[in-house]
Amino acid sequence: MKISQHVRAIASFVEAADAGNFTAAAKKLSISPAAVSKNIASLEQALDVRLMNRTTRKVNLTEEGEAFLSHARSALDTLENAVDSLVATKQEISGHVRISTSAAIGKECLLPVLPELLNRYPHLSVDVDFDDRVTDLVRDGYDIAIRGGHIVDSSLITRPVSHLSTLLVASPHYLAQNGAPESPxxxxEHRLIARRFLGGKVNVWRFLNQDGSIINFEPTPAVLTLSAPEASLQAALSGVGIAQVAMHNAIEYLERGELHIVLASHYDPGSFELVIQYPHRALIAPRVRVTIDYLLEAFKQDKNLHYPLSQLSQYQYPA
Incomplete structure (x- = not known):
């Protein structure tokens, strides 16, 4: 197959996999269902492997098709990036960008870098929704999502920003009055600040056993239970008790001595991610592309998002 045929065939395969049938894929690609079928058949012949099982109404990916799909998306994304980068240099960036993120990430990470984005592209406007629920980008009309936590696999394009860790912290005032726990x-015996998810479940704290296994500890009964992670940080700063907080949110208060880390040798900081996600599209609008590229670079420069865990020992209590 020639390169141009490869591109048509891969595009047909990706659209058919997303749509679940040839008819919808054909409509999106402005070709006939027969052409979609022919393109995918030629791709399978070139690869010498079946990618899809067809029925009269839908298609199902084979195991090999599932594996190939992620590579196919990356290949198309690379081509689209090259085209969009060229287009972006030839026209003035303008338009509206809708972003979905949580209140904590929005306040601590996104808002500080938005002024420079708007200065750089004065004809760009940004609409940000602060919502701790996981939104459906396509259904709800968002261009970009900035999410933190355990990121599940999806059909969205996911661009990693940084690893995220959590800490157990308390204020100097609380520790002076109550001392620090020496074990989980x-x-x-301490006043605990718990976080409750929107679904009602209380977030557990994780500790490491000597054999490397994990102990889940539910911080109950809690003296204070909050749904917003940034509120837990403020409660700890106010001396209410011990709270689990995101490391990138706590760094500045640790550096100023307004918070101390407790149970550092026992606590499991977790393995969470901060990512930028956006829908897979045949062509990403230049307004969205420049916003994604800018945010990736701006977040890369945020030292709090990339603070080394090895340097946290100086903030432990007792020192």
């Missing part, structure tokens, strides 16, 4: 078991 001692937490029952």
């Amino acid at each position: 078991d001692a937490l029952c």
